[in-house]
Amino acid sequence: MSYKPADEINENGTGFIKNVAIDTVIFGFHDNLLKVLLSAYKNTNYFALPGGFIREMENLYDAARRVASERTGLDDIYLEQFYVFGDYSRYEPEPFKVIMEVNGNKPSKSHWLLQRFISIGYYALVDFTKATPTPAAIFDSCNWYDLKNMPELIQDHSKIITKALEALRANLDHKVVGYNLLPESFTMGELQKLHETILAKKLLRPAFQRKMLSLCILERVAKKYSGGAHKAPYLYRFVSEV
Amino acid sequence: MSYKPADEINENGTGFIKNVAIDTVIFGFHDNLLKVLLSAYKNTNYFALPGGFIREMENLYDAARRVASERTGLDDIYLEQFYVFGDYSRYEPEPFKVIMEVNGNKPSKSHWLLQRFISIGYYALVDFTKATPTPAAIFDSCNWYDLKNMPELIQDHSKIITKALEALRANLDHKVVGYNLLPESFTMGELQKLHETILAKKLLRPAFQRKMLSLCILERVAKKYSGGAHKAPYLYRFVSEV
DNA sequence: CGCTATTGTAACATAATGATACAATAATAA
DNA sequence: TTATTATTGTATCATTATGTTACAATAGCG
Numbered sequence: 001m002s003y004k005p006a007d008e009i010n011e012n013g014t015g016f017i018k019n020v021a022i023d024t025v026i027f028g029f030h031d032n033l034l035k036v037l038l039s040a041y042k043n044t045n046y047f048a049l050p051g052g053f054i055r056e057m058e059n060l061y062d063a064a065r066r067v068a069s070e071r072t073g074l075d076d077i078y079l080e081q082f083y084v085f086g087d088y089s090r091y092e093p094e095p096f097k098v099i100m101e102v103n104g105n106k107p108s109k110s111h112w113l114l115q116r117f118i119s120i121g122y123y124a125l126v127d128f129t130k131a132t133p134t135p136a137a138i139f140d141s142c143n144w145y146d147l148k149n150m151p152e153l154i155q156d157h158s159k160i161i162t163k164a165l166e167a168l169r170a171n172l173d174h175k176v177v178g179y180n181l182l183p184e185s186f187t188m189g190e191l192q193k194l195h196e197t198i199l200a201k202k203l204l205r206p207a208f209q210r211k212m213l214s215l216c217i218l219e220r221v222a223k224k225y226s227g228g229a230h231k232a233p234y235l236y237r238f239v240s241e242v
Numbered sequence: 243m244s245y246k247p248a249d250e251i252n253e254n255g256t257g258f259i260k261n262v263a264i265d266t267v268i269f270g271f272h273d274n275l276l277k278v279l280l281s282a283y284k285n286t287n288y289f290a291l292p293g294g295f296i297r298e299m300e301n302l303y304d305a306a307r308r309v310a311s312e313r314t315g316l317d318d319i320y321l322e323q324f325y326v327f328g329d330y331s332r333y334e335p336e337p338f339k340v341i342m343e344v345n346g347n348k349p350s351k352s353h354w355l356l357q358r359f360i361s362i363g364y365y366a367l368v369d370f371t372k373a374t375p376t377p378a379a380i381f382d383s384c385n386w387y388d389l390k391n392m393p394e395l396i397q398d399h400s401k402i403i404t405k406a407l408e409a410l411r412a413n414l415d416h417k418v419v420g421y422n423l424l425p426e427s428f429t430m431g432e433l434q435k436l437h438e439t440i441l442a443k444k445l446l447r448p449a450f451q452r453k454m455l456s457l458c459i460l461e462r463v464a465k466k467y468s469g470g471a472h473k474a475p476y477l478y479r480f481v482s483e484v
Numbered sequence: 485c486g487c488t489a490t491t492g493t494a495a496c497a498t499a500a501t502g503a504t505a506c507a508a509t510a511a512t513a514a
Numbered sequence: 515t516t517a518t519t520a521t522t523g524t525a526t527c528a529t530t531a532t533g534t535t536a537c538a539a540t541a542g543c544g
Binding site: 189 | 518519520521522524525539
Binding site: 017018019020054057058059060061063079081083084085086087088089116120210 | 260261262296298299300301302303306323325326327328329331358360362391398
């Protein structure tokens with residue numbers, strides 16, 4: 001989880017469920033690179049996944065959406081619950097203690113943020129260009145990092161990202177990926193590049209096109225007369241399911 | 243979750259993490275029927291999944307194992323975390339209030355068991371014949387029920403079972419299922435019947451055998467000279483992965 | 485010693501996927 | 515205008531996986 005001083009700073013975390021956090025792995029896509037949104041704590045070397053907590057009367061999924069929306073400015077994004085991280089060894093209050101102290105707070109040992117947390121992992125896929133990374137509060141910054149070039153993260157957050165990527169890859173076959181990662185309309189080549197980036201391997205163009213079209217989730221919009229010296233590709237969009 | 247009076251009866255649930263429960267969907271297999279283990283609360287009409295809570299210093303997975311082991315008498319069983327149920331609408335304290343009252347307790351409104359719970363779902367597959375269903379405490383009974391013939395369950399427990407079955411079916415392809423569901427050695431026909439029961443559809447024998455053998459997870463042990471008036475089938479066991 | 489039920493697997497049919505080839509064409513430059 | 519170039523859309527074939535039928539092998543039974 002990440003530290004949100006705005007309203008969670010009070011000693012006993014009134015209004016939130018204790019010992020449970022949501023951690024979001026928000027993937028973005030740019031220049032054929034998968035990016036991930038990370039929060040950095042000011043005045044420390046601590047980097048963490050954007051996280052948050054569940055309000056006492058809030059649906060779990062709504063809480064995940066709220067967290068993702070707060071950090072990206074995007075509503076209506078594809079969110080998937082992928083795993084719960086609940087090892088006791090996750091309990092490492094030291095970083096949070098330091099973060100609070102560095103920022104002028106002196107939490108008691110029983111401060112709710114210094115207790116053990118079970119963390120529910122959600123991943124999201126967003127359009128890199130439409131998202132406006134927003135830090136959770138004055139203490140945070142929030143930025144995109146290449147998946148291949150991340151800073152060291154607190155706790156088990158690296159493992160969480162690995163697990164999220166595994167879940168995302170496993171879902172590429174069944175579920176449609178790209179609703180929020182790609183612009184409204186896109187070429188088959190762009191969709192393929194996205195899949196190639198997520199899977200970290202090259203795909204064969206004819207087979208990919210054949211498969212995508214066989215799923216009946218794409219519809220042709222127009223031709224894209226904009227690019228280079230070659231045949232104009234078709235633009236597609238996801239068919240709206242009604 | 244289910245109600246365990248033995249040590250969770252105290253008003254504030256000392257030693258347990260609050261607002262988080264584990265619900266287990268324990269599948270057993272018998273007579274080509276999938277069974278599921280259900281707890282019944284004495285003196286009420288309430289049926290529920292075997293559930294439990296996480297001790298303050300206990301790993302989440304260990305807690306799930308403990309719950310499953312306590313209810314089946316089986317250790318070392320295949321357990322898989324499949325989903326977290328966290329809608330606020332799950333909050334229905336009435337059944338638990340009744341259960342406690344019927345059994346001679348008068349919980350206050352702030353009793354920790356009457357609060358909202360986020361429930362982490364695990365499923366397990368056990369050998370029906372080796373399991374000894376054990377109620378959680380004096381107030382409970384614990385029995386196998388056909389998946390097709392279950393009593394009405396409290397809260398969203400029916401949905402939890404549905405979701406568990408979906409996860410189990412989705413995993414049949416990738417993961418090996420049957421370590422704990424089948425005896426030490428078994429015939430290809432028995433394995434096929436198990437798969438057919440889980441998937442609720444017939445499979446073609448040659449294709450099934452070809453596929454299973456291609457996975458290289460089975461080894462032939464011997465022939466089974468015991469059955470009826472026909473060719474003796476081979477016995478297989480899962481290769482120990484080392 | 486045949487009969488029966490079931491197994492193990494070969495053999496073929498069909499479908500899915502992998503790989504190659506090539507015509508179509510939008511921009512560019514001669 | 516026309517040749518050039520890069521890339522797209524798709525046809526075609528190869529390979530692999532899966533679905534289906536067929537049949538020999540054989541343990542128990544009468």
